[in-house]
Amino acid sequence: QVQLVESGGGLVQAGGSLALSCAASGRTFSSYAMGWFRQAPGKEREFVAAISRGGGVARVADSVKGRFTISRDNAKNTLYLQMNNLKPEDTADYYCAATDRVITVLLFEYNYWGQGTQVTVSS
Numbered sequence: 325q326v327q328l329v330e331s332g333g334g335l336v337q338a339g340g341s342l343a344l345s346c347a348a349s350g351r352t353f354s355s356y357a358m359g360w361f362r363q364a365p366g367k368e369r370e371f372v373a374a375i376s377r378g379g380g381v382a383r384v385a386d387s388v389k390g391r392f393t394i395s396r397d398n399a400k401n402t403l404y405l406q407m408n409n410l411k412p413e414d415t416a417d418y419y420c421a422a423t424d425r426v427i428t429v430l431l432f433e434y435n436y437w438g439q440g441t442q443v444t445v446s447s
Contacts, residue, residue, distance in 0.1 A: 326350040326422050326436050333418060333441030340410050340445075346403040346420030346438055353401040354378070357427045359434060360394060360405045362416035362443075369419070369431060373405060376427040383429055388414070410445045417442050 332344040344360070359374040373394035374383045382394050393406040403420050418441050421434035428434075 326353065326356060328420050328422060328436060328438035330418065330420050330438045330441040333443045335444045335446065336410055338411055338445055338447050341406070341408045342410065342443060344405040344407065344418055344420075344441060344443075346405075348401045348403070348422070353396075354398040355424075356422035356436075357425060358394075358396060358403045359421045359423065359428070360403075361419045361421060361431060361434075362414075363419070363440075364413075364416040367416075371429045371431065372418070374427050374429055375403070381427050383427060385429075407443070410443075412445045412447045415443060415445050 327349045329347045336342055357376050360372040361369050362372050363369040371385050375394045379396045391409045395404045420438045422436040423434045425433050
């Protein structure tokens with residue numbers, strides 16, 4: 325089992341940047357592929373980015389491609405999401421999640437979730 329805690333959310337103007345972190349504790353962090361998801365008010369939770377256990381393979385949603393970068397530091401038990409050129413439509417609660425599977429974009433394949441961090445992008 326792994327516990328996940330996100331941080332780094334906040335309010336930013338359109339075109340700005342934010343860096344989210346997800347600190348993991350419990351079972352060995354490198355045992356899990358990791359993902360970022362987001363949920364805007366009134367909408368379903370959606371995939372943002374995922375990364376393999378070793379960090380060598382990543383997947384990014386088309387809506388954020390070229391603007392968001394996922395990375396991880398297994399020595400620090402931490403997952404990151406660098407978000408650049410933010411848009412108002414990026415406003416959402418952002419969640420990190422862990423899966424026992426190989427890298428996946430499917431929400432239901434993630435076993436463990438953090439509590440979320442709020443990102444608000446003003447126009």
